Amino acid sequence: MGSRLHFQRIKEGPPLPHNDDIRAYKREYAEALDEQDPLKSYRDQFIIPSKKDLLRKRLSDIEGDDESDPRCIYLCGNSLGLQPKNLRKYLDQYLRSWAIKGVTGHFVAHEDALLPPYLHVDDEGSKLLAPIVGASPSEVAVMGTLTGNIHILMSSFYRPTVERHKIILEGKAFPSDHYAIESQIRLHNFDPATSMVLIEPEDAEKPILSTKQILKVIDDNASDTMLILLPGIQFYTGQYFDIKTITAHAHSKGVLIGWDCAHAVGNVELQLHDWEVDFAAWCHYKYVNSGPGAMAGLFVHEKHGKVNHSDTGDISYRPRLAGWWGHDKQTRFQMDNKFIPQEGAAGYQISNPSVLDLSAVASSLEIFNQATMPALRQKSLELTRYLEHLLLKYPLDDSSSSSNENTSEKPYTIITPSNPSERGAQLSILLQPGLLDKVLEILEENGVVIDERKPNVVRVAPVPLYNTFTDVWEFHRVFTLACRKAVKARDGK
Numbered sequence: 046m047g048s049r050l051h052f053q054r055i056k057e058g059p060p061l062p063h064n065d066d067i068r069a070y071k072r073e074y075a076e077a078l079d080e081q082d083p084l085k086s087y088r089d090q091f092i093i094p095s096k097k098d099l100l101r102k103r104l105s106d107i108e109g110d111d112e113s114d115p116r117c118i119y120l121c122g123n124s125l126g127l128q129p130k131n132l133r134k135y136l137d138q139y140l141r142s143w144a145i146k147g148v149t150g151h152f153v154a155h156e157d158a159l160l161p162p163y164l165h166v167d168d169e170g171s172k173l174l175a176p177i178v179g180a181s182p183s184e185v186a187v188m189g190t191l192t193g194n195i196h197i198l199m200s201s202f203y204r205p206t207v208e209r210h211k212i213i214l215e216g217k218a219f220p221s222d223h224y225a226i227e228s229q230i231r232l233h234n235f236d237p238a239t240s241m242v243l244i245e246p247e248d249a250e251k252p253i254l255s256t257k258q259i260l261k262v263i264d265d266n267a268s269d270t271m272l273i274l275l276p277g278i279q280f281y282t283g284q285y286f287d288i289k290t291i292t293a294h295a296h297s298k299g300v301l302i303g304w305d306c307a308h309a310v311g312n313v314e315l316q317l318h319d320w321e322v323d324f325a326a327w328c329h330y331k332y333v334n335s336g337p338g339a340m341a342g343l344f345v346h347e348k349h350g351k352v353n354h355s356d357t358g359d360i361s362y363r364p365r366l367a368g369w370w371g372h373d374k375q376t377r378f379q380m381d382n383k384f385i386p387q388e389g390a391a392g393y394q395i396s397n398p399s400v401l402d403l404s405a406v407a408s409s410l411e412i413f414n415q416a417t418m419p420a421l422r423q424k425s426l427e428l429t430r431y432l433e434h435l436l437l438k439y440p441l442d443d444s445s446s447s448s449n450e451n452t453s454e455k456p457y458t459i460i461t462p463s464n465p466s467e468r469g470a471q472l473s474i475l476l477q478p479g480l481l482d483k484v485l486e487i488l489e490e491n492g493v494v495i496d497e498r499k500p501n502v503v504r505v506a507p508v509p510l511y512n513t514f515t516d517v518w519e520f521h522r523v524f525t526l527a528c529r530k531a532v533k534a535r536d537g538k
């Protein structure tokens with residue numbers, strides 16, 4: 046096939062052949078793209094379940110545990126990333142250091158260690174994380190859980206008054222964000238009915254929030270709004286919000302703004318510092334592949350993390366929930382109960398981090414720092430564009446259908462924005478009513494792993510670290526088959 050089939054690597058997304066170019070719909074085309082992929086070696090750094098693995102009933106069952114078993118098609122990194130192979134190395138080192146050093150492992154370094162002693166492991170986590178989110182190490186902390194960190198940050202940034210008490214959020218926010226905001230409002234003795242401003246989609250059939258609409262809601266409520274909390278990428282539609290523009294507009298109205306980046310970190314290029322985001326929180330178990338419920342992260346812009354010392358010995362800093370691990374490291378163990386926070390995001394830490402959990406995060410961040418977010422984002426644009434291109438052609442092979450079937454009508458629509466700059470890796474596919482259960486059944490039978498949102502949406506996320514163009518092609522082949530069978534079953538044919 047040669048270089049004629051190679052995607053041009055340009056920022057706005059790769060061009061594809063015209064719809065009448067049959068080459069793009071052949072497996073060989075996807076395989077050729079995989080051969081030319083400069084990031085293809087990273088797939089080998091992850092454990093991809095086989096189709097047999099998905100059917101195992103016992104963890105101890107090793108029969109057939111063979112690398113030659115066909116791998117499943119795993120397109121669910123937006124819910125849970127796959128396990129890095131180097132995770133075991135990190136965990137083994139942690140267990141070894143704890144075993145041979147006990148409490149002195151907090152202070153004693155080892156020449157061959159991947160991470161520093163326990164006392165400084167959080168600093169190393171920040172160094173690894175900072176390039177992934179576009180921040181300085183002092184602006185990020187690996188700590189806590191996503192919703193817990195949102196509460197910690199809101200306790201510092203949501204300080205309502207009678208004049209300014211509203212919080213703007215999206216109407217379809219992930220439940221934990223909605224719950225956190227509602228509970229924070231109640232804790233300050235305000236009424237969510239009057240203090241929550243929900244931005245609802247203008248078109249229920251295509252639930253996208255335009256930047257123009259968001260800015261208008263800010264304008265309409267700026268005078269009595271204290272805070273805005275929005276998702277970097279919307280979990281249901283996969284829409285990537287214009288963080289830079291929305292943040293600048295909020296600040297022009299004197300409103301603080303935070304971002305839930307659970308679906309954005311490790312997925313798209315973020316520049317949280319340069320965009321002057323006030324704060325952000327995220328998890329690490331999705332695109333960052335650190336395991337179920339893994340330790341999360343947060344960002345506090347340097348302008349909010351300053352600790353000012355006066356000549357009289359007094360200190361001033363942004364109020365926050367305080368914990369001893371957020372205390373200045375040089376005097377932390379003096380135990381004098383006079384809280385002096387560390388500069389930056391580290392000053393928001395509550396308790397000492399789980400070294401076990403942080404080891405899992407570090408094992409994946411090591412890979413991200415090797416691959417780099419710009420390169421991963423470029424491949425992600427290409428993978429998602431290819432997936433979209435295939436989905437827009439339905440079915441692939443008209444000759445396989447009988448002449449009296451209506452094969453031109455797709456039984457689904459893509460509700461994720463078509464503009465590559467307005468989405469990450471995920472495409473959300475809205476099926477016609479009555480198809481979802483049958484489609485999921487057939488995907489499962491064929492070893493395809495995606496996730497769904499009831500009643501009719503499947504979310505498909507090709508991840509650039511370990512997914513291939515062939516994965517995308519194979520998903521579409523099975524998905525097309527599943528749609529045909531589901532339509533027949535629904536219509537009684």
